[in-house]
Amino acid sequence: MKKYEPKDIEPKWQRIWRENNTYRADEDPSKPKFYTLEMFPYPSGEGLHMGHVRNYSMGDLVARFKRMKGYRVLHPMGADAFGLPAENAAIQRGVNPREWTLNNMKRIREEQSRLGISYDWDRYVATCEPDYYRFTQWLFLLFYERGLAYRKKAAVNWCPECATVLANEQVEDGQCWRCDSEVEKKELKQWFLRITDYADRLVDDLEQLPHWPEKVKAMQRNWIGRSQGAEVTFTIPDLNDEPVSVFTTRPDTLYGVTYLVLAPEHPLVPQLIRGRENEESVGRFIDRMRKESELERTGSEVEKMGYDTGATARHPLTGEEIPIWVANYVLMDYGTGAVMGVPAHDERDFQFARKHGLEIRQVIQPKDETTEELKNAYVGEGVLVNSGEFDGLEHRKAISVIADRLEAEGRGGKTTSYRLRDWLFSRQRYWGCPIPIVYCDSCGTVPVPKEDLPVLLPEDAVFDGKRNPLATSESFVHTTCPSCGGEARRETDTMDTFIDSSWYFLRYTDAGNDRLPFDKDQADRWMNVDYYIGGIEHAVLHLLYSRFVTKVLHDAGMVKAVEPFEQYDPLGMVLKDGAKMSKSKGNVVSPMEIIDRFGADTARLFILFAAPPNRELDWSESGVEGSYRFLNRVWRMVEQHQDLFRDRPDSRPEDAEAKKLHRLLHQTVKKVTEDIGERYQFNTAISAVMELVNGIQAYPEDADRGTLAEAIEKTILMLAPSVPHLTEELWHSIGHSDSVHDQDWPSYDEKALIQDEIEIVVQINGKVRGKVVVPSQADRQTIQDQAMEQEKVKTMLEGKTVRKVIVVPGKLVNIVAN
Incomplete structure (x- = not known):
């Protein structure tokens, strides 16, 4: 009997599949389409990790299954190749980021090939290559033409360690999402994309995504933060009744406002404190707040600090003058940078008022009750009191009534507010897509014509870790104005690398196009992505940006799809000893070491079988060994019955044992078909095949041989999407000349499922x-x-x-x- 030798079988079939272009996307228009996609990797120097193996194995299982079910399948791969780690590596190693990145890309492609993933390599895209970033620049110009890209001076999130700006979404608990350094605020001129123009659609269209996990949709809704409420306009007597707008979801508490709070960065603050006794102390406070992160200012345990400006604001309905304060917990980035203080009905305001001796005025109380002095903010149901003509109104009704009064008086009205801010797009680094803009003393800001793209990254940049390397390249910075032909300077900021992954799935549909980012007909043939799989950590950043870009391209008439991903499956992490694998913990398991010892099919089988896709997976050496033993059992099972397939008998499940195996086989086909094709529960599908193998091995020698042959053959077919090399070898060993992956998926007979x-x-x-x-x-x-x-x-x-x-x-x- 031949021995199972993965190290011989797997390279052989990988070579044959490559030479025969076995996995080139099928373009047959008579077949239904299926676009399956795993998030493409960042080409780090560490190569693939077990999270990658899990991601790719699951996507590959679905792609292979759908091919066998008669679909034309698009299953591409690429590299998310721009980014700060490559630039940092260049600084540390004294090499160009391009050289470092391309070497890593080559290594990762080799490792992906060793896993036997069925990618259409003809569609490979690398975001750092000019033939890709040329069209990233093309898309930027489309945004610019449509008024969706603009430049302004703004207080931005600055990571001192990475020496670059971060979008709000890239600041996690006041820290840089990549290096965990504390983020500071800094005033810089930056490029933005108007994602806020699409805020309502980004919320409302989540209803079009029934196959997304509810927790992911909730994360997006919370990030966009759409709130219905009212705008209230106060005025400042000391500044000739300068208006100050406040957004509130509780206009019913308007008569309980006893002070106004501005963010330290609010543009009116310097005017309010100028010439006053506290001008110097408030100024120092403002300077300190500019350097502190959002977490340092707004965390639940952070002390609520503030200063009285000495100025007052006039209440829009009562005319009462109330003090204006500045405080750490109000941020210029959120709302209008101004908050009305209602200490009787907001716990944070209550604490602030108690600390600073400000009036606490109750305007809502429980119906038919009289509340004594408040010991805490009252946030329950009730009716209005101390609210003039609105006394006695149920507070929920008062929300609308008072908002209408504000509108009638010209002092505000109903409005919608969003937590979402425009996408801060600029990055002060080299290894990213250059922004195709030049600055001319005569013409101002001038976009580079599309026919002159790409704006290439220069080779003479200096990587010293002290400044933006792109700004050090004289050959890049100095250019000619496309409008007047005079001297001009190029924009030296590059684009946020999230833009690269916000349209790559569209490029895959037409990867060789040298005229456009993609052809509309080609995109419409494949979009939407039917099954998208990747880490839950991308549920806000990447998915939100991808949805935004797709909607803009839809509005521009470039693609029919309004949402990029029909179904999204977030992966659970791979753990070892209960902790996430990381070098610092010393618990990393190398995928290539597992492949060297047991083969790619074993690695794939274990990672597919060990846990449901969205659950965390605990790495287990014994589990890997168990998967290897199972594949050896399947190998021996087929080898032991080679004689069955030399002169294969027809299946005649007439005796009791044959009926039993026949029924088990068809039950298994039904379950595996539904688990993969409908529920995407790969672990239970594999478990069902394992039970079938047990049934085959318990089958008596004197029972019907045709039934046994049918069960073995269909076992190979059902395992093919999970363990492609082993099944290809066994398929040919039982007498077939074509690929197991080109076969029809086995069907089941409903009648066979019925027990006598x-x-x-x-x-x-x-x-x-x-x-x-x-x-x-x-x-x-x-x-x-x-x-x-x-x-x-x-x-x-x-x-x-x-x-x-x-x-x-x-x-x-x-x-x-x-």
Whole structure:
């Protein structure tokens, strides 16, 4: 008997698949399409990790399954190749980021090939290559033309360690998402994309995504932060009644406002404190707040600090003048940078007012109750008090009524507010897509013409870690104005690398196009992505940006799709010893070491079988070894029955054992088909095949041989999407000349699922006393009669009176007797 040798089998079939272009996307328009996609990797120097293996194995299983089900499948791969780690590596190693990145890309492609993933390599894209970033620049110009790209001076998130700006989405708990350094605020001129123009559609269109996890949709809704409320306009007497707008979701509490709070960065603050006694101390406070992160200013445990500006604001409905304060917990980035203080009905305001001796005025109280002095903010239901003509109104009704009054008075009205801010797009680094803009003293800001793209990254940049390397390249910075032909300077900021991954799935549909980012007809043939799989950590950043870009391209008439991903499956992390794998913990397992020891099919099988896709997976050496043993069992099972396939008999499941295996086979085909094709539960699909293998190995030698041959052959077919090399080898070993992956997926016979006879539990007074085999279609009386005829049952009923017989068809008979 031949031995199972993955190190011989796997390279052989990988070479044959490559030479035959086996996985080139099928363009047959008569077939239904299926676009399956795993998030493409960043080409780090560490190569693939087990999270990658899990991601790619799952996507590959689906792609192979859909091909066998008769779909034309698009299953591409690429590299998310721009980014700060490459630039940092260049600084540390004294090499160009391009050289470092391309070497890593080559290594990762080799490792992906060793896994046997069925990619259409002809569609490979690398975001750092000019033939890709040329069209990233092309898309930027489209945004610019449509008024969706603009430049302004703004307080931005600055990471001192990475020496670059971060978008709000890239700041996590006040820290840089990549290096965990504390983020500072800094005033810089930056490029933005108007994602806020699409805020409503980004929220509303989540309803078009029934196959997205609810928790992911909730994360997007929370990030966009759409709130219905009212705009309230206060005025400042000291500044000639300069208006100050405040957004609130609680206009019903407007009569309880006893102070106004501005963010330290608010543009009116310097005017309010100018010439006052506290100008110097408030100025120092403002400078300090500019350097602190959002977490340092707004965390639940952070002390609420503030200063009275000495100025007042006029209440829009009562005309009362109330003090204006500046405080750490109000941010210029959120809302209008101004907040109305209602200490009686907001816990944060209550604490602030108590600390600084500000008035606390209750304007909502429980109906038919009188509240004594508040010890905490009252946030419950109630009616308005101390609210002039609105006294007695139920507070929910008052929200609308007071908002209408503000609108009628010209001092505000109903409005919608968003947490989402425009996408801060500029990065002060080299290894990213250059922004195709030049600055001319005569013409101002000038876009580079599309026919002059790409704006290439220069080779003479200096990587010293002290400045933006792109700004050090004289050959890049100095250029000619496309408009007047005079001297001009190029924009030296590059684009946020999230833009690269916000349209790559569209480029895959037409990867060789040298005229456009993609052809509309080609994109419409494949979009949407039917099954998208990747880490939950991308549920806000990447998915939100991809949805935004797709909507812009839809509005521009470039693609029919309005959403990029029909179904998204977030992967659970791979853990070892209960912790996420990382070098710092010393718990990393190398995928290539597992492949060297056990083969790619073992690695794939374990990672598919060990846990459901969205659950965390605990790495287990014994689990890997168990997967390897199972594949050896399958190998031996086929080798032992080679004679069956030399002169294969027809399947005749007539005897009891043959019927049993025949039924198990068709039950397995049904379950595996549904688990993969409908539920995307790969672990239970594999478990079902394992049970079938057990049934095959227990099958008697003297039972029908044709039934056995059918079961073995369909076992190979059902394992093919999960373990492609082993099954390809076994398929050919039983006499086939074409690929197992080109076969039709096995079908099941509903009639074969019906059991002729079933086993029923017999109970007496609720305790199991025996079992009886009855025809599967037997009626209640037949089941009862056969149960009562059992010798053991008769013996136990002697001398007793049967009071009742309960029959549950297919399950049990319970005889009540005393």
